[in-house]
Amino acid sequence: MNTVIDWENGNSYEAADPYLAWAELTQYQHFRLRSSEVRRWMVLIHLKVSGRDAPIEALIKNSGDEWLQVSPIYRRADIAAKRFAFCTARVGKEFFAAVASGSLKDLVLAYRLCLPVEYPVDPLKATGDPTDSPADGDGKTILALIDGGLALGHRAFLDANGESRIRHFWRQDDYSGSRYLNDARRTSDPLHSTDPWQPGMMGYGAELDRFALNKALAAHRLRGSLDESALYQDLGLWELDRLAHHGTHVFSLAAGPFRYPEQFCGNDQSINWEAKEEVASTCDLMAVQLAWANVLDTSGRSADANILDALMYLLARCPEKSRLIVNTSWGAHAGPHDGSSILEQAMLAWCDLRAPGQLQIVLSAGNHYQSRGHANAQIDAGGVRALPWRVPPESYTPHFLELWFEPDQMGSVEISLESPDSTQASLSVSERQPFAMGSGGATLVLVNRAYLGRGTVALLALNPTAGNGGAILAAAGLWTVRIENVGGQPLKVDAYIERNDVALGLFTGARQSHFEDELYNDQEGVDVPSKFKPPTSYSDNRSVIRRTGAFSSLATGSNSSKYSSHRQVFSVGACVALAGGQEWPAPYSPRLHDTSDRPRRPEVKQSPDCMAPGDERVELWGVRGAASRSGAVVRLGGTSVSVAQVVRTLANGGDPKPPLAPGEIVQ
Incomplete structure (x- = not known):
């Protein structure tokens, strides 16, 4: 085994990450790596809060530099002062021995394997201590995206003068290609380490600030027109050769210079640069491109560490007195679904690192209500x-x-x-x-x-x-x-x-x-009695398959922490816009609580915190948003589209709509 854990010993399973056991038992073959390539592991860690030292400082003090690396962002004074108890780390096999019976036994409450597919975990690059949060923009609202495939030069993300609204952009990849896509030419080609890219402040990846972005934009303008394809080629953003990307579409709906109704059929996609009352249309933006090894791994196993790193990066780049609203629609299907996962707890704790109401995260509730999962x-x-x-x-x-x-x-x-x-x-x-x-x-x-x-x-x-x-x-x-x-x-x-x-x-x-279950009624959109078998219990529904409870694994926690009365984390479901301003729950989206007497584990989340349109009409799926080039639009639907609407509503000072009650659902 690559770690020192003896998986033949039954005691190793008393407390563990089962995915680490699976990876070890199968010799990492499904990570597209040879077992000999796995010498470091990326883990997400939950630490015990006790003693005089801040938890992360205690972790570092009780570990060896040669087998544990933590990004400098987690060691900032403001993070330590809040006794933040979550971090990511790149660890050697000694870490697992220290947790089992060594110096970290009483400090590490839990860890989750976040090993990326296809690439070994490299050491962090040397970085200086991150500077204090910038002062420019204090008191303003900033919208941020954590996703994949953001078209930086798209007109939706430029201001009226054609300059970038994006303050900072961090691409988490160290390379510009992917073995997953058979892109051998770019697989080992590092991202540009010179102008315009700067080394990532987190110790990996590369980033662009607004000055660098505007410089790149200017270099690819000819007679006032931006050559977006040449821009992306020069920046090594190979993925933007494709027609559409999730990140571009979603963020255009959250922060683009148009309102949602203007996207409906029959209306032009009118861009109103004079609508200054629309904060979302004109405010500063930030974005993190998740490593493609995570975006490609749609099971979500490897993304947790990168999502927490993304949140910490955005916090460091956000002025201390500004309001930051983060849009992330990524998520997996499995997990405890009661808010107890490490990342869900970390997100709530992250929201407490600034004054109440300053930090908010908006999450997709998922699109698998009908997937029988x-x-x-x-x-x-x-x-x-x-x-x-x-x-x-x-x-x-x-x-x-x-x-x-x-x-x-x-x-x-x-x-x-x-x-x-x-x-x-x-x-x-x-x-x-x-x-x-x-x-x-x-x-x-x-x-x-x-x-x-x-x-x-x-x-x-x-x-x-x-x-x-x-x-x-x-x-x-x-x-x-x-x-x-x-x-x-x-x-x-x-x-x-x-x-x-x-x-x-x-x-x-x-x-x-x-x-599969013969008692499951697939003729209806909600959990109702089967038409084929007479029900006898569980409020007249005996099927073991339940739509209720099918939820994104990142969006099942509480929407506020015990330290704040403000709503901090929002899970968003989707509805369909109907004529006359009415709405109907989208068939793929989580919606109502299960009101049956069905026994269930405590605190399992069943309905989203709020809902927003994810489809234009019952007969017209999706909503139009930005494609990968300015002037082109694409129609996408789902709760990710709804998340964008809630982000926009929050930025403009509104309150998201709660889920529809049973009596409000149009039949």
Whole structure:
């Protein structure tokens, strides 16, 4: 094993990250790395707050420089003064020994593996201590984006004089290409380390300030017209050769010089540069381009560390007295869904680093309400529940399923996995044997106190069902997960299939799996009784598959911390605009609470904090927004579009609309 953790020892699963166990047991083959290439790991860390030292300073003091690197941003005096207890780190194998039984045992509460796909974790580059927050712009509102594919030269992000509204732009990649996209020519080509790019203040990536951006814009203007394609080629932003990108479209709706109704069909995309009362149309902007290794890994496993780094970067670049509203629509499907994940806790703590109301984060609630990716059940003592799991053919990426139980339930559960091919023996895990690997490309890991969040979790991982990388392929078809309650009390379980789809403009070969259940009513848009079987319990709905609770894993926490009465973190669902100003919940979006008597784990989030239009009409999907070049528009829909509307509303001093109540839903 690359780490010092003995995964053959059952005690290693008392408290752990099951994805680290899976990565080690499968020798990192699904990260598109050779095991010998993995010498460092990127981790997101939650620290204990105690003693005189600030938590991050205590972490560094009790670690070795040769096996733990933390970006200087986390060591700023204002961060230490707030006793911020979250950070990212690049660690060696000694870190895991120190957490298990060494100098970090009583300091590290939890860590999450955030290893990027296809690239080894390099050491941080040498950087000086980050300067204090800039003073220019104090007291103003700044909008920020954390996403992928932002067209920096698009007219939506320039002011009336043609100069950039973007104060700072950080691209997290150290290279300008991707093995994932078979882009060998750019794979090992470092981003420009000279003008106009500057080294990233976080120790990796590269950044541009407004001066550098305006200089680059001026260099590519001819007779007043900007050659955007030449600009992006010169900056090495190869991805902007594609017609549309998620980041450009979303941010144009949040901060572009047009109001939302002007995007509806029948209206021109009129740009009103005189609308000075619109803060969102004229305010300063900042943006972070997530590393493409994370954007391409749509399961979301690797992005958490980069998202927290992005938030810390934006904080450092934001004037101390300014208001900062962050738009991020990234997120995975699996996780505890009760706000206990490390990143969700870190986001709330981040909002407390400035005065109440100064820092706000707006998150997508997700688009998988109808994807059959969530199951919920209560299993009586001695009972068994089967979950049929349909895994598609021609899928080039791994599939993951997480089973979440209440805390300390490891001794009450036994889990088995049966393949579609009856010739392969089933795998099983329990407290006595917390891991299992099969010849058919399946791995099971059971962890009592999950580092991923609050509760006991089982991870079921399947290899791709297609590919030519030499790895064993899993069988496509109907896998069966069996959960047996061997304890004396009823057992509540939530099952979440991890996201496995393709990001806009890219091709990874990912295909989404789902649950199947003959009691599931797929003729309706909400959880209603099956038309085919007579219901007997759970408020007349016996299907194990539940739309309610299908939620983005980053948006399931509280919207304010115990230190602030202000709403700080918003989860946003989507609705469809109807004639006469009425609205209807979008079919793909989370919406209402489950009012049935169905047993469930405590604090699992079911409905978003607010809603905004994600589709123009019932018969016209999506909303028009910016494509990758000025003057071109593209229609995209989903809760990401809704997030942009809430960001714009907040910037302009408005209040987001709450979710529609049952009586408000137009039939």
